[in-house]
Amino acid sequence: MKYTYTINGMHCNSCRTKVENALNSIEGAEAEVTLDPPKAEISMQEPIQISQFQEVIAQAGNYTIKVFNPNDLKLKVTETVAPAPPPNAVGKYYCPMFCEGDKVYDEPGNCPVCGMDLVTVEASEEEENKSYTDLEHKMKIALLFTIPVFIIAMSDMIPNNPLMIITDMKTWNWIQFGLSLPVVFYAAWMFFKRAWKSVVTWNLNMFTLIGIGSGMAFLFSIFGLLFPEIFPAEFKTDGGSVHLYFEATTVILSLVLLGQLLEAKAHNKTSGALKELMKLAPVEAVLVLDGKDKVISIHDIKKGDLLRVKPGDKIPVDGKIVEGESTIDESMISGEPIPVDKKADDAVVAGTINGNQSFIMVAEKVGSETLLSQIIQMVNDASRSRAPIQKLADKIAKYFVPAVVAVSVITFLVWAKFGPEENALMYGFINAVAVLIIACPCALGLATPMSVMVGVGKGAQSGILIKNAEALEKMDKVNVLVTDKTGTITEGKPSVEKLYAIHNNEDELLQIIASLNQYSEHPLAQAVVHFAEVKNIKLSETKQFESVTGKGVVGMVSNKKVALGNKKLMDELKVSVEESLEKQATAEQKLGKTVSYISIDETAAGFVTITDAIKKNSVKAIKTLINQGVEVIMLTGDNKNTAKAVADQLHLSSFVADCLPQDKLKVIQKWQSEGKIVAMAGDGINDAPALAQADIGIAMGTGTDVAIESAKITLVKGDLQGIVKAKQLSHAVMKNIHQNLFFAFFYNILGIPVAAGILYPFFGILLSPMIAALAMSFSSVSVIANALRLRNLKL
Missing domain, CATH: 3.40.50.1000 (HAD superfamily/HAD-like)
Incomplete structure (x- = not known):
């Protein structure tokens, strides 16, 4: 019996060999593994559990196996660029930012360090989008119930409160309680879970403040609703009911949820370049086999295959043209709008678009080897990487949270001691909660990664891969x-300008040095060979060819010891260069040309002049x-x-x-x-x-x-113009990060004293928890909006 499986995690032929050897080590199994597509064909006499296969390949490396599904091929590009999961992540969940290294969890949830949703090895594209969809759904639920709570609470500010005509405030308070339950225990419950994890692991973050602040407001309101008689008079309204803060709780949580949704949406936008690059990969290609055209899957292309690219088609893989010529639009890869003329022997890149002529190309790089796949991989890796400046923000946040909690406690104690006699405790509680909420370092956490993600995407669109x-x-x-x-x-495409011979005929000398260079891939060597081909000079066999790094090449041509290279090579071989010959060579060099000396049997025979524009x-x-x-x-x-x-x-x-x-x-x-x-x-x-x-x-x-x-x-x-663009992009991103950090610290530094009530003795100004939440959310929105401005940067 033969079964087919998909193997994830292979990136090269070495990986393929490791997996194949591991599978074949199982008694009764004969496996044949292919890299592209990443499949394993396993023959077995008796059924073998897939867990046994997984066990052996996991020991070989970060590889996973699952039953083959034809739809897997459609996700090929996605699979090749996914960051490698921890080696023990099979069937587990891990943080995509790798905050805790290779640590994994048994159940889905959120990272206790950064708060991101944990992911699993088997995550499909639909599952990856589920996080944003869930947030969007929860945001709708939160708005649906928060808006009525807010209206009820704010109705007290309306003269002759119209809601009191319907029923009394005590009943409305119960309605507020009922409406707040879906917000607290469904839409925003994840924030309380994250807050608890952050305290348990002592990875204090913005969710610590959100959980403490909104949680205190909610619990205070419940006790005020259920047990109003235990509260002193200063906590009650003229009607005898306790001042409740269900609206503060729901509005705070809804605004935080809005910030999370905006962050998720911004992440989708910043990865737009990555998604567009993925779309560049065509699904099919036209294989030229025995003079006939055959449509095949992009994943069935092998190195050396001849492919026909028709007008308007996307080029399927990296390679070079072998027959025909055309004009190719490379703007999506290089950022340059002008189409490029291509002819035989010119390189073509996967994902670029052919013009109005058909040509045949040979496949040289396929699958994850193509430039397009490498671009996708680099963009994907960079989008989750962390800049050194972010370490500073993270370190500040670690100490910032306990400091804010301390300020909140002090605020409550000061107000309780020195506040208005009638409502000192209530003032203390309100201002303490306001301090906790407005100090939330949400914007601080977004400041760096948002700018980096947008900057990396912008760079990719401009042909700068970071x-x-x-x-x-x-x-x-x-x-x-x-x-x-x-x-x-220079262009890196040197061409022979002049051949100067002392004793030999020029064509004879050209035949010798071209024969010597026919096995070298160096641009200067190829220039010599091309020059000989143009003159229809037939090359001879070369023996004992050797490339001397940084100096030139030596070998035996027609039983003669031939060397071609710079003066260092001549000195090394103890070849005496006549003064007149060296003088002529020096004159050519002073004109910016490259001169390679030629020696035959340790005697200087002339030189070749090569130019490179x-x-x-x-x-x-x-x-x-x-x-x-x-x-x-x-x-x-x-x-x-x-x-x-x-x-x-x-x-x-x-x-x-x-x-x-x-x-x-x-x-x-x-x-x-x-x-x-x-x-x-x-x-x-x-x-x-x-x-x-x-x-x-x-x-x-x-x-x-x-x-x-x-x-x-x-x-x-x-x-080199790309370096100018890269430096311009880097400067813009760093400037953007500094602006974002300013926004985050500005709101915190300005908001905390106001929330604590420092302006009250002078101006009678206080900051309610709801207004504090609005200010905190606005800081996050400011950071996101500022980062997205980078998309409009002109490079």
């Missing part, structure tokens, strides 16, 4: 930019950064003369030539030792160590996977 909130914050502080030259400042945006971007006070330093493996020519053209004050990978690392470490915040921009494998060492590694999206993986920010378009 891995985490820390990178977003640090980018604003960057004062040194270290940048690679080839592929970063500077990107159009590089000059403008570097000028802008310098004007902003950023010192820009260019690193290159080129010689000093070539580097200086490029540096002069860009008006750079500093550059480092003849740079090896370890040299780039040392340059960054040197600047960091001087207290500078260093950003490194690069695109190659040799840039990866420097990108990882820098405070902010910035990878060109046109570069290698290793560079992108090592960086904290990736620029999809791959030019």
